[in-house]
Amino acid sequence: KNEVEQSPQNLTAQEGEFITINCSYSVGISALHWLQQHPGGGIVSLFMLSSGKKKHGRLIATINIQEKHSSLHITASHPRDSAVYICAVSGAQKLVFGQGTRLTINP
Amino acid sequence: DTAVSQTPKYLVTQMGNDKSIKCEQNLGHDTMYWYKQDSKKFLKIMFSYNNKELIINETVPNRFSPKSPDKAHLNLHINSLELGDSAVYFCASSQGLWGLTDTQYFGPGTRLTVL
Numbered sequence: 468k469n470e471v472e473q474s475p476q477n478l479t480a481q482e483g484e485f486i487t488i489n490c491s492y493s494v495g496i497s498a499l500h501w502l503q504q505h506p507g508g509g510i511v512s513l514f515m516l517s518s519g520k521k522k523h524g525r526l527i528a529t530i531n532i533q534e535k536h537s538s539l540h541i542t543a544s545h546p547r548d549s550a551v552y553i554c555a556v557s558g559a560q561k562l563v564f565g566q567g568t569r570l571t572i573n574p
Numbered sequence: 575d576t577a578v579s580q581t582p583k584y585l586v587t588q589m590g591n592d593k594s595i596k597c598e599q600n601l602g603h604d605t606m607y608w609y610k611q612d613s614k615k616f617l618k619i620m621f622s623y624n625n626k627e628l629i630i631n632e633t634v635p636n637r638f639s640p641k642s643p644d645k646a647h648l649n650l651h652i653n654s655l656e657l658g659d660s661a662v663y664f665c666a667s668s669q670g671l672w673g674l675t676d677t678q679y680f681g682p683g684t685r686l687t688v689l
Contacts, residue, residue, distance in 0.1 A: 500678070504615075508662065508682070508683050508685075509680070509682055509683070510664060510666075510680040510683075511680070512677040512678050512679070512680070515677060551615060553617060555617070561630075562607075562619045562622075562630070564616065564617040564618065564619075566614070566615075566616055567615055567616070567617075
């Protein structure tokens with residue numbers, strides 16, 4: 468079992484829907500990262516968080532340290548949000564990635 | 575101005591060859607990384623350098639050798655290429671160690687195909 472598990476692996480939704488992607492981890496961490504990989508392959512860091520909640524535009528990331536769980540939410544989803552979303556955890560000289568969630572938003 | 579650049583973008587080569595991928599960052603960051611993304615899109619860290627010192631060295635074959643001539647550059651040399659080395663290799667940088675306190679900035683990736 469991977470130290471970082473994401474769900475779902477694939478998600479298809481209609482434009483405007485509220486999206487939730489989950490990430491669970493089994494190791495001690497210093498921080499959790501959410502990344503976005505565009506269809507063209509480029510990777511962008513979305514959030515880095517170690518507690519609580521962060522918001523950037525229509526994206527919200529939360530983390531519950533006790534439950535070792537994080538969620539990435541997208542409000543009012545748009546076709547341009549279609550990408551692979553990757554959760555990663557860092558700590559103790561390690562950086563471990565989840566397998567990614569492929570999100571497709573249909574118009 | 576590109577923050578993290580990699581060259582080449584595509585690399586097609588024969589098994590057994592030796593090749594290098596170059597990475598440069600103009601962000602003034604102290605830490606640079608190399609990642610491998612396999613055909614299933616799974617990202618794995620390979621190496622991390624902080625101020626030209628090797629910090630993370632995950633279990634990768636010793637055919638892979640990172641070289642950091644200065645803080646702004648982290649090159650990846652691969653000897654005796656094998657079919658299984660085919661992947662997309664990403665370089666990244668961050669100010670803080672492990673990207674704990676800072677965002678990582680990724681290069682565009684180098685798609686390596688070994689024939």
